[in-house]
Structures are given as C-alpha cells and as structure tokens.
Amino acid sequence: MVSPVEVANQWMSRGGREAFSPLFGQPCLVVDLSNEIALPETLAACWTAGLRELACPSIAWCPGPGGRDRHRASGFDVVASDGAELEAIVETCVAQPLASLALVQLLRRTEESSIHAGLESESLVYSMLQAGPGFSNWLSARDPESLHRPEARPGSPLRVERSGAVLELVLDRPEKRNAFSAQLRDALAEALDVVLADSGISEVRWRAEGPAFCAGGDLDEFGTLPDPATAHAIRSTRNVARLVAACAERLRVEVQGACVGAGVELPAFAARVVARHDAFFALPEVAMGLVPGAGGTVSLPRRIGRQRTAWMALTGAKVDAKTALQWRLVDELSD
Amino acid sequence: MPQFKPGTRLKSAVCNSEVMVVLAPATEVELTCGGAAMVEMGSDAGGGDLDPAHSDGTQIGKRYTNEAGDLEVLCTKPGDGSLAADGTALQVKGAKPLPSSD
Numbered sequence: 321m322v323s324p325v326e327v328a329n330q331w332m333s334r335g336g337r338e339a340f341s342p343l344f345g346q347p348c349l350v351v352d353l354s355n356e357i358a359l360p361e362t363l364a365a366c367w368t369a370g371l372r373e374l375a376c377p378s379i380a381w382c383p384g385p386g387g388r389d390r391h392r393a394s395g396f397d398v399v400a401s402d403g404a405e406l407e408a409i410v411e412t413c414v415a416q417p418l419a420s421l422a423l424v425q426l427l428r429r430t431e432e433s434s435i436h437a438g439l440e441s442e443s444l445v446y447s448m449l450q451a452g453p454g455f456s457n458w459l460s461a462r463d464p465e466s467l468h469r470p471e472a473r474p475g476s477p478l479r480v481e482r483s484g485a486v487l488e489l490v491l492d493r494p495e496k497r498n499a500f501s502a503q504l505r506d507a508l509a510e511a512l513d514v515v516l517a518d519s520g521i522s523e524v525r526w527r528a529e530g531p532a533f534c535a536g537g538d539l540d541e542f543g544t545l546p547d548p549a550t551a552h553a554i555r556s557t558r559n560v561a562r563l564v565a566a567c568a569e570r571l572r573v574e575v576q577g578a579c580v581g582a583g584v585e586l587p588a589f590a591a592r593v594v595a596r597h598d599a600f601f602a603l604p605e606v607a608m609g610l611v612p613g614a615g616g617t618v619s620l621p622r623r624i625g626r627q628r629t630a631w632m633a634l635t636g637a638k639v640d641a642k643t644a645l646q647w648r649l650v651d652e653l654s655d
Numbered sequence: 656m657p658q659f660k661p662g663t664r665l666k667s668a669v670c671n672s673e674v675m676v677v678l679a680p681a682t683e684v685e686l687t688c689g690g691a692a693m694v695e696m697g698s699d700a701g702g703g704d705l706d707p708a709h710s711d712g713t714q715i716g717k718r719y720t721n722e723a724g725d726l727e728v729l730c731t732k733p734g735d736g737s738l739a740a741d742g743t744a745l746q747v748k749g750a751k752p753l754p755s756s757d
Contacts, residue, residue, distance in 0.1 A: 480715050482732050502755040510716040510750060517675050518664070518731040520696075541755040554756040613757075 321350045321381060328367045341375040342417030348377045348410060350400075353392050354384075371395040377413055377424040377634065381406060397424040398630040408635040416454045416609050423611045423633050427626040430617045435565045438618035440556070446613040447552040450545060454609025459543045467540055478507035480514075485522040487515060494530025500582040500614065501538035505560055512563035515570065524567060526590070527574040536581025536604065537613070561615025565589045574654070575599050585616030588623050588649065595650040600638040603629075607636050624649050656683040664731070665693040668701045672713040672734030678720075678727035686728075688713070689736020709744075711737040719745035 327349065330336040340346055371378050372395065380393035382401050393399045400406035413420045422445050430438035449455055477498070479490040489511055491498035498504075515521050528534060545551040564571065564586050573587040576596035584601040587593050603620075605612050612620075612633060620629040624647045632639060644650045659665075659679035666673045667688035673696070674688075686693045690706025713719070715733045720726060721740045727748065728738065738745040 482715055502753070506750055506753070507716075514716050514729065514731050517729055518673075520664070520673075520731070537757050538755075542757045544755050545757055546754055551756040554753050558753055 321352045323352055324367065327351055328364075328370075331367070331370045337370075337373075337375075342413075342421060346376055347417035347420065348379055348413035349374060350379045350381055350406065350410065351396070352381045354381060368395045371397075372428055375421060376417070377409075377420050377630070379406065379409055379413075393627075396627065397427065398634055399627050405631070405635060408637065409631070412606055412634045412636065416606050418452050419449055419454050419606045419609045419611060420634060422449055423606055423617075424630055426611060426617050427621060427630055431621040431626045435618055436562065439559060439561055439565075439615055442611065442613065442615065442617045443552050443555040443559075445611055446555075447548040449610050450548040450551060452609060456609075458608045476507050477501065477504040478511060480507075480511045482521075485520060487511070487521045487524045489524060489526040491526075491528035491534060494528075494532070496538070497532040497535035497578060498528050498530065498583070499535050499538035499540075501541055504538075505558065508560045509558050509563060512560070512567060515567045516563065522570060524571045525574070526571060526587070528576070531576065532578035532583075533575040533587075533599065534580070534583030535578045536583055542608075555613075561586060561589065561618070565615070565619070575650070578602075580604060581612065581616070582614035584649070585612055585614040585619055588619035589615065592652070593650040594652045594654050595641045595644060596654050597641055599641045599644070599650070601632070601644055601649060602636060602638045603633040604636050606633050620649070623647070656685045658683045659686070659726075664696040665728075666696055666732075667734050667736050668692065668694055669703050669705045670734035670736040671732055672730065672736055672738070673732035674713070674719075674728040674730050674738070676727075677718065677729050678725065680723070680725040684726060684740050685742075686726075687739045687742075688734065690739075691736075705736055709737045709739060710735055711744075713738060714747070718748040720748045721745055 340349055377397045380396035380399045382393055382399055400409055426445050430441060477493040479492045481488040515524055568589045569591050571590040572592040573590045574594045575587055576599050579599055579601045603612050641653055645653055659676045661676055661679060663676040668691040669689040672688045690709040691703050712735050713730045713733050715730055717730050719728050719738050726740050
C-alpha cells in the first residue's frame, strides 16, 4: 500500500507509468486514503487524470464506517473499507489480472456511454477475454464430471402469458436454477419482440419459478462458443440486454434467492425491481477470467455506480436484499 | 378482401388471437383466424364460432408466414384459432438458430 504522494511522484517520473501494470508485477494499485494528508497541488491534477489511464485497477483504502473519505476516492475504480474486502479484491486482481484490468477499463467508460454503446463495448471486451489465458485456465480446471453437455430439452425454459394489457414472463427451469442458456436467450428475445411490437402491452411482469430467480449463465454451455469474434457477432445479433433495456419502462421484475450474473444484470435494467427478503446478488465472472456479459457493466453502474459495480465484480461477494435496497440495486423488498 | 400494411394490428373474430402484420403482399389477401376473417383492432369483432378445422391455436411470440413468404404476422396474443391466408394454413416461421456465445 502506498500514499497518494508516492504514487503521484512515481507517475510523474520518467517511465514511471509503465510500472502500474500486471505485466510488470503490479496487478492493482492500493492507495491509502486513511489519513487526511492533502496532495500538493502540482500532483493533484495529474493524479485524477492518471487514475483513469492506469493499466491496473486502482483501489482506494478507506477503512472505517461511513465512507468518510469517499469524496477523495471518487476517481478510483473501487473502494475497500475493511481488511476482508481489500484482501478479496487484491486476490482477484492477482488471480485474474487481465480480466480485472479489462473490467475496470470497461466501467470507466460504460457509466458515461449510451446503453447501446456500452453493451457493444461490453461484448467486445467479453470476447477478447474469451480468448485470454484466464478463461482457458478456468475452463480446463473444471471437473469434467460436473458437466452435462446441453441436450435438447423438451418444452420452453420460459412461460409467456398474456392477460389483457399485461404480459407475464416466467422463468421455468427451476431444476437448473433458471440458468441463462442459449435456449432461454432465444425464448426471451422472442417474447420481448412482442413487447416492442405491441404498444397495447402496458406492463411486463417478469418472475421465476423455484427457489432461485436465475443462477447466471448456463455453465454447461461455457466454452462451447464457435470462436470469440463470432461470439461477439452472435451477441450483437440477438441481444437480450438490448431488448430488456428497450422495454425497461414497462418492466417490473420480481426476484428471489440467487440472482447471479445475468440474474442480476438483466433485472437491473428494469424500471422496477422487487426483491424477496431471501434474494442475493453476485457477479462471479471475473473469477472465471471474464467480465459480466449480460449487460451488467451498463445496467449496474446506472443503479449503484461504477465503484460498487467493480466491488461486486472484484469481490464476487453476495449482496443481500437489504443492502441491495440501500444501494438501490432493487427498488422494493417483499415477503 | 383487404390489403394489409406492415404494422397493422388485427384480432380474431372468433377467438382471443391478436397479430401484428410484419410483411404483407401488395395484393389483396384474405387472412382468417379460426376460419373467420380477421378484423382490425378496435373494430367490432362480429362474433361467430370457431371452425374446428381451423383450431390448432396460435402461440404468442411466433411469426407465421405463407408459402410464398410475402405475408408474415407476429402473434401478440394467443388464441384457439389457427391462421390461414386465402384458405391455406400459415406456418410457424422458426427463429434462425444461433449457437451459445459463451
């Protein structure tokens, strides 16, 4: 851990910037903001700009409750407020340095770009990481016994029911914890097409059968992509996040249990998210060498800001329903 | 017989089905659901009985086309009747398959 003055001095020095890189043994930069020493003015300006250009995640160390120093941490990628958080974030940066870097760079821009541009950036980054060593290591470390290659399943993973002006979408693969498969992607795209075509639908209610709303991407399908460049073209062609965002104003989502990966990324676009008390939210992708890929780097920053989005993605921690409400990741709690 | 424009919303006269015209031929065509001519949304449904020969039902979200491929409708509300153009049943047009991008 270094002080702001030390970092700024190194940043200013000749060739100093290259040192802040996972390629030179620095997968992240932790800066101690726990004391109130002010930066000399000459350093303050390059400091703020520098954080945005850094080739590794910048972590602000702000111990203690209340986020006393949060205003000083505003340019940072992520804030750690206790030792366990800091350890978890640094561990992820060490284990998956390339995905961690790509994540924070993505979040530095998606917060300010349009939804469409943000989704495009996310998909490009996701595809890049699909070709990286972090993801292939994660794939090869999996227990092959745990895999069930996708078989054609009878019936649809989504029930679509229309009653008057209300369209109800129900995730209906509880035995798979409603994992987000290509089949579910196609079914959602079909249903959301109807919403966009028919202005007579005034409300879309989206919920899920079983104890979990959605456990995220279907792990059985991970690694089945044709190739990363084609995978990006697939996401550009049929993109559920784009469709969800397009009908967000009419969308109300009720979530429970696990809301992981796509299971939080897609609901976060909706105008109204109601969480049952047992709901929890997590972004596990960076630990797999990837970034959130179902629109989460666009939808979550719009609700909770880029630092908390980075915090979720870099810690992988579960955020409970109560915290989610405080953060406005959800709008309402239910029994 | 009417001539349809893309974007026109139609409902069945004899069941709950509703569709939106996606693609329409330049010529007149008789579009039926449940054996009865479909009517524009907002107009009087007319009533009548479902023809058992046209009762395979419609599915929400599915696109239906004729053999020539110049007529396509999107089902926005399902019902018991099935769709036909000039007496020939429309077929479900499946979405083009795309592999997983994961």
